[in-house]
Amino acid sequence: MDKILYHGTFLTMDESRTEPEAVLIRDGMIGGTGTLEEMKALAPDGALWDMEGHTVLPGFIDGHSHLSAVAYQLLIANLKPSPLGTCDSVEDVVQVLKTFLETHSLKPGQWLLGMGYDNSVFPEGVHPTKEDLDRVSTEIPVAATHVSGHLCVVNTKGLELLGYTGDHFTVPEGGVVEPTGLLKEQAFLGKNGVMQGPAPEDVVKAVGDASELYASYGLTTVHDGKVTEGQYQLLKGAASMGLLKNDVVMYLIPELAGQFLTEQGPEALAAKGYENHLRPAGVKLFLDGSPQGKTAWLSEPYYVVPDGEKPDYRGFPVQREAYVMDIMRTCVKNRWQINVHANGDEAIEQMIRCYQSVLEETGSEKNLRPVVIHCQTVREDQLDRMKAIGMIASFFLDHVYYWGDYHYESVLGPERAARISPARSALERGVSFTLHQDSPVAPPDVMGAVHNAVNRKTAKGRVLGPEQTITVMEALKAVTVNGAYQIFEEDRKGSIAAGKDADLVVLERNPLTVPKDELREIRVLETIKSGDTIFRL
Incomplete structure (x- = not known):
């Protein structure tokens, strides 16, 4: 049945259109936007859906997380x-x-x-x-x-x-x-196979619970950012049982991606449709660790080095350069997108250097939108080079709140800590970026991520790098329009426009009009996937 949403504020995230008075949903898609009378004319028998003055946006799109790990953590x-x-x-x-x-x-x-x-x-x-x-x-x-x-x-x-x-x-x-x-x-x-956890049947059920948890935060598209063979089978099982409420994109570890290549050919990881809300989207590679764990690979020493380490300790790489080149070469030749975990600026340097070398070696001119996951300490010169080869940054802005004080006092020191997740610098250089929370590291609270990008305030109340703050609208684009672009789905997601999926989130208040220090307090009232409600408060 056709549905007409009205009596709300519709933030379409589409700059080519004025904000409409009503939105038509037909067959799981956006059937049109405009005045209420125009939508009634398009769908005379459509059911009227009163938004009661609340704010409607495109469904939020996760920039990076681990759905199967969230499920596991629930147990x-x-x-x-x-x-x-x-x-x-x-x-x-x-x-x-x-x-x-x-x-x-x-x-x-x-x-x-x-x-x-x-x-x-x-x-x-x-x-x-x-x-x-x-x-x-x-x-x-x-x-x-x-x-x-x-x-x-x-x-x-x-x-x-x-x-x-x-x-x-x-x-x-x-x-x-x-x-x-x-x-x-x-x-x-590398020892996950030894550390036996909960029973598989319990974890499968928990995947459904995790999917509902994501939906409660307004997420209609979710990532699983490091999928092993076991996790792939887990997600497939959950999907076949109808437990996934949101679309889930998977980034496979290189070994599993290689298995796909052998068994199914290079098209196996190309941008394809979802099967029961699940699709493989590319490859995930790790280059370093975490800044708060002091294992991220930096170009300069840690502000306070860990006990037992030398004064020049900078963290360390986790992959040999030849291996990194080989994985990237396979990805480029087969037109696969790659997501690379790189927190430290030396790890980011390795990613840029290796990917640029592979592009030159292969002569590839196709923009495969490689993503620097976390991109925590990226430098200005690196952002310039990322822009030149079409790299995307996905920033973990919750670091500012949860660990910003620790970065300031122990990990990076005042100067470098002020530049973690430099969203403003990325914007100024035209580098597309998304926001994420690396769940289960932090809850998949999208409005919390928006809040942190806009305010950059630590748990102790310190504003960490005020020059790197962005506007509310810029942050909202990062979790809608840019999120769709990152996964090659901008033609069907990320904005409210005719012909796109009817993926929507209903917020209690308008993020553009509330005081910016109250952004994280805005509640998700309803989440709609392909025209159907998957969460209601």
Whole structure:
């Protein structure tokens, strides 16, 4: 049935059109925009849908996150600090894990897993140790993952199962194992198959719950930004069961992408239609770690280097240059988009250098819109070069609020911290950018991301780099128009215009008229996907 939305403020994000009085939805698409009488003439029998004076925008589009990891996190211990959790000290982490173990039945071989601890807010600023987790259990393997997702502490039993005991053991390239039980980067990311978590059937159901969580924040298109074979099968299963409410784009790890190439040919990762709201969209590659974990690869030393490191410690790369070149060469030759995790400016330099080299080597002139994920410490000169080769930046502006003070005081120092996620500099250079929250690192609260891009205020109230703030409209474009462009779907998403998907979000208040320090308080009242409500408050 045709539906006519009226009595609302419609922010179409389409600069070629004035804001309409009404919007027609027909067959899951936008059938037209204009006055209420014009829409009634187009659809005389259309159902009238009163927006009650609220504000309607195109459905929000995620710039980068991990849907399957969000689902997984719903089933494990929440180790996040206040206000997202209760773990404000190492002792809190231990107690939450103990309580989880007492209240949940683990299957034989299953690890006790928790995620989200943040040592930067702990009184002493130290990570938990294997001895701390041994207090939880010495018989069950226990793992506590850092909020960044790039560090993990395991107990003694866990170290044994991972093969990290004795005087001599092998650590995957790009990883570090510390005597305290702290594992960095590939030391645990490369061991996910060993760290057995919740049962697959429970995780499949949780994917549906995670999809609904994203919808509650107004997201109609979601990313899963690092998909392994197991996660691919998980998402396919959830999709076939009708559990996905939003469209989900997947970026596959290189090994899985190579398998697609062998079995299905290069067209397997081309921009294709969704099947049960799911489609593979490209390849994901990691070049470094996280700034708050002090594993991001910088060109200059950390402001305060981690204990035990030399004064010139700058973090480290996680991939050999030859490997990076090989993956990028495969992507360009097969016309695949690549999303590259690069926080530190030295990692960003490696991405630009390698991608530029591959373009010159292959003679490719096709704009494949490579994306620098996080792009946290990108320099002005790097933004200029990104623009020249069509690179997109996806900024994690929540860093300003959650870890901005830590960056200022310990990670980067005042000068470099003021430039994290430099959205204004990107705008001035014409570099397209999106916003994201790298969920489950932070909740997929899109209006929170908009708030942080506009205000750049830390948890302590410090304005971090006021010259890098952007306007509300510029931030809204980043999560609508630019989000669609990033995934090659600008012809069907990102604005409210005839012929596009009827993906919409209804906000309680108009972001353009509320005080800018209240942006994060605006509630999502309803989320509409292809004309159907997938969330209502």
